[in-house]
Amino acid sequence: MPVTPLPSEVDPAALRIVLYPHPVLREVAQPLDEVDDHVRGVADRMIELMHEARGVGLAAPQVGLPWRMFVINPTNEPGEDTVIINPQLSSPGSHTEPRDEGCLSLPGITAEVTRPTEITLSALDRDGNPFTLSSDDFPARVWQHEYDHLDGVLILDKMTRIDRMANKRAIAELEAGGA
Template sequence: MLELMREAEGIGLAAPQVGLGWRMFILHVPEDAEDDRLASADPPTATTGPRIYIDPVITAFVGPPEPFEEGCLSLPEIRGEVLRPPQVTVTALDEHGERFTHSAGGLLARCIQHELDHLNGILIIDKMLQTSRMKNKKKIKELEAEGG
């Protein structure tokens, strides 16, 4: 999964996207000081490396939802604005079965919420703002025609 995510130049990948029924996702939101993505921020807005989240649960959403343009490796030609709270607290198991809990902001908070949606069968086209749906209308129609 890690290789797939890197090849696709994505920052996150959920198990259902590769046909696995596990409640698990991986992410790597790289640090970029110019974009305000820092693993050392409080709460962190990036990670220093790849991270595995098994059986993840978001235990807190903080702040009013904000729009931000998202893409998805499962929907390569579609990008659209999705409203999400800017900060979350997530708890999950790591690859050793150890529980960890952390807060996240910025792109990291957004990525966690996006990947968790995949575990519940929710895609950005289900959540994007009406204006974005209109912009992607043709591509969404094509997808629905394919039964995806």
């Protein structure tokens, strides 16, 4: 079993978005024991990387860290970045909706993924304070997508056979290291 690096052992400046099939993307991430300046430094770097890649979310496994943390900005508005640490999802609504999703670790690949349209998120913020949010809009989808990363689940696992065939070449190129 791989050793989870401590926050104090990570140089945020060295972090980059890792691409499929990097093994950390398939690991179940571990909770963070405490939220300190090291964790905040990693979160800040993740926010930078998310914006550079024009994404709306980025999970710690996507930068090579098997931690239960992600950053999001579903609106893509300045000042709307949110750090989510040790999240739990609950109360999924009964209504589901298919929608195309992409992934920063799977460039060039999109897939229709069906998810509950409503969900509740409980987590710690960048200062270690607990909070709970509910959404029945796009943030709910983003939370679920990023949460999947914490359990080693990718959109590849949720795509239809048609999407898998449509993305066959792009998936093969990533698997061959030619992204």
